[in-house]
Amino acid sequence: MVGRQEISAWCPPVSGVVEVFHAHFTEHAYPMHLHDVWTLLIVDDGAVRYDLNRRECGTPDDTVSLLPPQIPHNGSPATPQGFRKRVLYLDLSLLNESFIGPAVDGPDLADPLLRRRVGQLHTALAHRGDELEAESRLALIGERLRGHLRPRLVRRPPEPGRGVAEDLRELLDERLVQGATLDEAAELLHAHPTHLVRAFSAAFGIAPHQYLMARRVDRARRLLLDGRPPAEVATEVGFYDQSHLTRHFKRLVGTAPGRYTGRGAPAGR
Secondary structure, eight states, rough: OOOEEEEEEOSSOOOTTTEEEEEEESSSOOOOOSSSEEEEEEEEEOOEEEEEETTEEEEEEEEEEEEEETTTEEEEEETEEEEEEEEEEEOTTTTTTTGGGHHHHHOOEHHHHHHHEEEEEEHHHTTOOOOOHHHHHHHHHHHHHHHHHHHOOOOOOOOOOOOOOHHHHHHHHHHTTTTOHHHHHHHHHHHHHHHHHHHHHHHHHSSSHHHHHHHHHHHHHHHHHTOHHHHHHHHTTTTSSHHHHHHHHHHSSOOOHHHHHHHOOOTTO
């Protein structure tokens, strides 16, 4: 039996909101991946289980889940009927990098008022002309999230010197499109290839190739929502061709690039 799925995605003209993503999956499981923005998630039906920073988490009892940027996570249905979720991808203007650590420590927030406000924001974002309402609701959500995270802020010891894992991540970010072979990276960073892979995986919880593909897919999502054709997007973000993009896109998003772009905001937008 083929798993059921419904997907709607769009980029609203609201500052701070990078993407709105609604989905219903019965079987799709996300592999380990990451985003360079915040992921604010509510589940309307069913439940999701996921691993974040090597800890098992979930979405019981109408929680709001806040997954921080650059932290690997996966996701799969926790109930036989799958799950129906609504996601906001938010840039760092709402929550800066200082809140990443507190969000890692406790991503699932049991807060009925916050849950209701996030739902109201999704409703406003679905209607063109309600941008002021959406901006107002987003501001209140940001304030509420910071209220949850600030008490967890602690003075952290000074960061140790940069290691090869951080150097490799910087190299992959710089060469997001053209890429780099493991031998090239090893030569540039003066480290053995095997050590690079092990150090990167240990530091970030994701292999170098998974990191690179996740970053490319994220960039592809933005371009696809701008109306760019998949074949053009594929080579622009570093994939060999459209089929290469499609293979990784389906694993990380749950649908093909062409179907993703064909499903915009709900009626009324």
